[in-house]
Amino acid sequence: MARVLMLKCVLCGRTYREREVDYTCPHCGMDGTLDVLYDYDEIKKHFTRECLEKSRDFTQWRYRDILPVNDETNIQPLEVGFTPLYDSGVLAREYGAKKVYIKDDGRNPTASLKDRASAVGVARALDYGKNTIACSSTGNAASSMAGFAAVAGLKSFIFVPESAPEAKVAQLLIYGATVVLVKGNYEDAFNLSTAAIYKFGWYNRNCGINPYLVEGKKTCGLEIAEQLGWEAPDRIFIAVGDGCCISGLYKAFYDLKALGFIDRMPKLVGVQAAGSSPIYHAFKYHLPKVEFVKPDTLADSIAVGAPRNWAKALRAVRQTAGDMVTVTDEEILEAMKELARKTGVFGEPAGVTGFAGFKKMAKERYIGMDERIAIVVTGNGLKDIASARKAVAKPILVEPDINELLKRICC
Amino acid sequence: MARVLMLKCVLCGRTYREREVDYTCPHCGMDGTLDVLYDYDEIKKHFTRECLEKSRDFTQWRYRDILPVNDETNIQPLEVGFTPLYDSGVLAREYGAKKVYIKDDGRNPTASLKDRASAVGVARALDYGKNTIACSSTGNAASSMAGFAAVAGLKSFIFVPESAPEAKVAQLLIYGATVVLVKGNYEDAFNLSTAAIYKFGWYNRNCGINPYLVEGKKTCGLEIAEQLGWEAPDRIFIAVGDGCCISGLYKAFYDLKALGFIDRMPKLVGVQAAGSSPIYHAFKYHLPKVEFVKPDTLADSIAVGAPRNWAKALRAVRQTAGDMVTVTDEEILEAMKELARKTGVFGEPAGVTGFAGFKKMAKERYIGMDERIAIVVTGNGLKDIASARKAVAKPILVEPDINELLKRICC
Incomplete structure (x- = not known):
């Protein structure tokens, strides 16, 4: 388990001790999301590539030395992470890249990448002695939290927009969560x-503001790096809604560079649905801040008009010389x-949005023949059959x- | 890869060479399903527990030394098997057993245990030089075959009863299979x-008659044994429809015993839905043959009134001093x-039917306090949301x- 050195605001750079703030920067408000930073020099001494090679833990907890959980017994047994990374010769040939790797995060316990965050969130809630955890979600974060909370014996309250697909709602009711269907969109639910x-003092699993959840999500990036023998791909494509997943990838490679596991960052490419692309808009027009919009896309998991983690997401793209692209439904x-x-x-619609973005950029000849590409599939297609049928x-x-x-x- | 020594009819005991027959025993007809047998003394020399301990292949292909695939290049890269086995202290305490293990086979690539069989089936079809593979299925075998066929570049034709859940049908259309929805029940589709x-000379993936597919399914049992340190559990509960999954478990422990990996077989308990329980009926009334029925259960994956693998299923239960039980919807x-x-x-309804059977037997005090129980969850709940909502x-x-x-x- 990693001791947190400090929390640092992504906007103003102010730093805080672990228990000094709960969620976002008091100075910057909701927009000031925090990075969780560790004493990398200390961690380096005992956490090495060689250690990992010997590890028989094939879950995301193999990286527990850089995960912010204080009490190991709060880790739930549901096996999360270490999802397959497929080397697709077919796609590489077709789209003219050296390698195309598909990271299938729909293989997680509740079938989405969100499980990585929920596993950490539930452990943190237990660390804090909470007995209830809550979040708002378009669906995946919710069902994921419900699953992990159930195993941990925590009560869970979940706020979802009325439009959430039935499969996702059924899944969280099955896990015993109290589900509040909010007449409105994701922002209203949030x-x-x-x-x-x-009001109730519950633990907040909203990934957009809780800094520890992005730490869970980063394990997807850690795995990609390890599965490729610690040679980061040249470019990684991932769907962007709230901005948390791409922020997780950034943090993964940031940590790995700080630890000397890799020597360069991959370019991160965020893909948004054309009908819900406020972060894309801010990136393309060099805006200092994201302007919220009314989302309109069938990819419900990224139908986020008011993305809470926009600051980290923009940084992920800008600092890695990455890019953003939009795709239609x-x-x-x-x-x-x-x-x-x-x-x-x-994959579900949002799950394959990263791939859709890759296709678009490849067709427009943005991808070099010598590039090694990774594409993250963030959720399983069984989660949204109505879209599959379309x-x-x-x-x-x-x-x-x-x-x-x-x-x-x-x- | 294992060279097949012989195929042996489960009813009459006649043996055949590998290419001598394609599916069932010519003497006994459709009921005479065949066992795939290997030269265990030969295999023993190089396939050991120690080898497996060193293996870094965490898919079912870690057991390739006892799997009937001739050409290794015909194995598709989709990562199948090595699904989690959870040690549930909560269930053990509640139901009064020493240990209760849950094997979550919904974590396979297309979200069911059937992937184990499809992986082998597709490799065999390629071994035979076929370019089309076909099956009838209540759903899971179909979507699984469609997924593996897609990756392998095989055409697939799938026959499903009209009542198959939409999620399963959408999944196989997504994979590009030609789907034939048959006006009738599973038997009509079969x-x-x-x-x-x-008529067309396609490769037949129907698990009820193709002996090689049960070989794929056996890997679930191999994993349970390995995950428990080669000490077989006392009893394993699994849902029974066609009878293939329980036959796979039997074959797993049969092979392991022949190889000296384990020294006793677990008792196998087959659980059927009360509305579709022909194998249960034959077992309870000591019938030499199963009488077909009209199935009536919401657990569509085991709504099989005419189970093709009844002979192997009955043997699995009888030879292990196991049992059968039925549960209501x-x-x-x-x-x-x-x-x-x-x-x-x-889990989906059929997926949790094994657990429902365990609950029933535990409540009726059939389970000893010193018993180590394993329960196989055969498919993911996201496959049938309509039932979950009920x-x-x-x-x-x-x-x-x-x-x-x-x-x-x-x-």
């Missing part, structure tokens, strides 16, 4: 959850089919009769 | 697929909720207003 969390659905057919990885044709319906069948199919 | 496979839905809340594992209450719907919320919840 605001109501914040008010309730303050049609491009997302097309990417969903193509990825499944070429790699066997079935992407495909109907099955053939026949009577159980071979002659009828012969008339209907051609082989 | 018969039509058999006729079409014969209500007990299945209750088990779904309980398992999710106590272990974080969200198991839970509705969420609370509120305006985004803290005062309204306070009136609606009690903390």
Whole structure:
């Protein structure tokens, strides 16, 4: 377990001790999200590449030396992380890159990358002696938190916008969470959850403001680096909603560089849905701050008009000489089919948005033939079947009769 | 890769060479399913527990020395198997057993145990030089085959009963399979697929008759044994539909015993839905043969009235001094909720049927306090959200207003 050295505001640079602040910078308010920093020189002494090579822990907790959990017994047994990284020769050839790696984070316990954050969030809530944890979410963070809270014996309250897909809502009800469906969008759900969390003193799992959750998400990046033999890819594509996942990737490579595990950062490319792209907009127009919008995309997990972690997300792209791109809903659905057919990885709409962005940039010849590309698939396609059905044709319906069948199919 | 020594009919005991027969025993017809047997004395010389300890392959292919694939290059990269085995102290205490282990096979690439069989089936189809693979399925085998066929570049034809859940159908369309929805039940779909496979010369992935597929499924049992340090549990509970999964478990422990990895077989307990329990019926009434029924259960993956692998399934239970039990749909839905809340594992109805059977037998005091129990969860709950919704209450719907919320919840 890593002792936290300090929390540092991403906007003003002020630093705080671990228990001095709970969520965001008191000086900068909600926009001032905090980085969790460690004593890297101290950690270096005992946490090495060689140690990891010997480790038999094939979950994200193999990186516990740089994860902010104080009491190891608060780690829940659900096996999170160490998801597959597929080397797709088919995609590399087709899109003209040296390598294309697909990181399938839909293979996590509740089927999304959010499990990485929830695992840390629940452990932190227990560290603080809380018995209730709450969040607002478009769905994945919620079902993930519900799952981990259930195992930990914590009560959970979840605030989701009314439009959340039924699969995700059913999943969290199954886990025994109290689900509050908010008549409104994600921002309304977020605001109501914040008010309730303050009122009741619950632990806040909102990844957009809780600095420890991005630490969980960073394990996705740590794994990519380790799975590639500690040679960071040239570019990583990932969907951007709230901005937390891309911030997690940034933090992963920041930590690894500080520890001397890698010597250069990959370029991080954030992909937003065209109908919900406030961070893209701020990046393209060099704005100091993100302007909130009304989201409109079928990729519900990134339908975030008021992204809370915008400051970290912009930094991730800017500091790595990365880029941002938007894709339409049609491009997302097309990417969903193509990825499944070429790699066997079935992602939800937001899950394949990173791949859709890669396709777009590759077609526009932004990708070099010598580049090693990684693409993160953030959630499983089974989470949103309604969208999957939009992407495909109907099955053939026949009577159980071979002659009828012969008339209907051609082989 | 293991060279197949012989195929042996489970009914008459006749043996055949590998390419002498394709699917079932010519003498016994469809009921005469075949065991795939190896030269265990030869394999013993190089395949040892020590080898496995050193292996860095954490997929089912770590057991390739006892898997019937001839050409290693036909193994697809989708990472299948080595799913978590959770030690649930909560369940052990509650139900009075020494240990209760939950094997979460919903963590496979397409989210069910069937992936183990599809991985082998697709490799065998390629071994045979086929370019099309087909099966009938209530859903999971189909989506699984579609996923693996897509990656392998094989065409796939899938025959499903009209009642298959939409999630499963969408998943296989996403993978690019040609889906034939058959107006009828699973038996109708099976018969039509058999006729079409014969007509077109496709490779037959129907697990009920293709002996090699049970070999894939056995890896679930191999993993349980290895994850428990080669000490087989006392009893393993698993849902039974076609009879293939329990036959896979039997074969796993049969092979391990033949190789000297373990010294006793676990008792295998097959759990069927009360509305679709022909194998249970044959077991309880000591019938020589299973009588087919019309299935009626919401657990679609085991809604099999005409189970093709009944002979192997009955042997698995009888030879291990195991047992069979039935559970109602209500007990299945209750088990779904309980398992999710106590272990974080969200299974589909058939997926949790093994757990429902365990609960029933534990309550009836059939389980000893000193027993080590393993329960296989065969598929992910996200595959059948409609059923999950039947198991839970509705969420609370509120305006985004803290005062309204306070009136609606009690903390």
